[in-house]
Amino acid sequence: MVITEIFKSIQGxxxxxxxxxxxxxxxxxxxxxxxxxxxxxxxxGTKHTIDEVLQKVRELSGGAGADRIxxxxxxxxxxxxxxxxxxxxxxxxxxxxxxxxxxxxERFIGALPCEVIKIVDVKxxxxxxxxxxxxxxxxxxxQKDEVKFVISSRRDFDFAREFTARHRLAERxxxxxxxxxxxxxxxxxxxxxxxxxxxxxLAEGLPVRLGLQLHxxxxxxxMKGV
Numbered sequence: 001m002v003i004t005e006i007f008k009s010i011q012g013x014x015x016x017x018x019x020x021x022x023x024x025x026x027x028x029x030x031x032x033x034x035x036x037x038x039x040x041x042x043x044x045g046t047k048h049t050i051d052e053v054l055q056k057v058r059e060l061s062g063g064a065g066a067d068r069i070x071x072x073x074x075x076x077x078x079x080x081x082x083x084x085x086x087x088x089x090x091x092x093x094x095x096x097x098x099x100x101x102x103x104x105x106e107r108f109i110g111a112l113p114c115e116v117i118k119i120v121d122v123k124x125x126x127x128x129x130x131x132x133x134x135x136x137x138x139x140x141x142x143q144k145d146e147v148k149f150v151i152s153s154r155r156d157f158d159f160a161r162e163f164t165a166r167h168r169l170a171e172r173x174x175x176x177x178x179x180x181x182x183x184x185x186x187x188x189x190x191x192x193x194x195x196x197x198x199x200x201x202l203a204e205g206l207p208v209r210l211g212l213q214l215h216x217x218x219x220x221x222x223m224k225g226v
Contacts, residue, residue, distance in 0.1 A: 001053065001084045002027040002045040004077065007225040008060045011071065012215030014119055014146055015175050016100070021071045022060050024053060026085070029077040031104050033127040035152060035181045035189045040224065041077040050088050054095065061097075073100040080107035089116050106132045110140045118145040120173075122163060124156035141172045148211065152181040152192050157200050170207045179211035185222045 004025040011021040025038070027045030048056075062068035072092050079085050080103050090113050092099045102119040103109060106129075109118050120137055123129040127150065141147070147169050149160035160178055163169070169176045178201060183191030198210050219226045 001048050001050065001082055001088065003048045003053065004041040004045045005225055006053065006056045006060065008069065009226050010215060010218065011073065012213050013102075013179065013211055014100075014148070014177060015209070016071065017212070017214045019071055020069045021073055022057050022069055022097075023073050023075055024057065024088075026074065026076045026079040026082055028081050029104070030081060031078065031106060031123070031129045031132060033123065033129050033150075035127065035150070035184070037182070037184070037221075038077065050084060050091055053088060054091055057092065057097070058095075070096070070098050071100070072097045073102060075102040078104050078107065080109070080111075086111050086113065089113050104129075104132070105137055106134060108134050108140075109137050114142075119148060120145065121148050121150065122160070124149055124151055124159050126152045126156050130159075138167055138172060143174050145173045146175045146177060147173045148177040148179060150179050150181055151197060152189075154200070157197065161204060161206060164206070164208065176208040177211035178206075178208050179213070182213055182216055182221060185220075 004027045006024050008022055011017055011019045025041055027041055029042050057072060079101055089099050093113055093115050100117040100119060105120045105122050122133050151157050151160060164176055180192040180194050180197045201210060215226050
């Protein structure tokens, strides 16, 4: 496997935000979202065997005791580009970890072990990668999984609202997340004000959760490995 970084941090997004977590960031992505904040994971990386990844996770999580960090997220880039990802997830589950995977939704998630908590993006129009979602993913979502929309404009919000309703996402998944784009520290793209998104959600009475990138409020938004 090609790995960009493995690190210990606070889970920054989703319904487990705030929990200590080990993140395994795989290298490579076939999408180029306008607001991508992990473009450094597109290329490079270091080759690791699955055993080497597991060993690093064990070291960072505190070993095998009851007080170890038990939550692991596989992310990217796009982790499902690497064919070894389902096997890595299987080995982490067998070692007793709770395993999450964050994916763009462009790749089919059905090859993953059913116990994996899948955080599946649906790309909105302003990402520049709209219409890339694999609709067959809707059929394999279950009540532990989450669907996420990263929203940068009212157009994105309207798309996410309509997609959520049309495909009954609130019934298919544990949670639907609407997350505002965080403004780029270098000014390459603007962000969406959190208050504005919250007010849109409230005005529409949507059964969704406002999602924030918690790590960007704790550390410098441009910092890697957190």
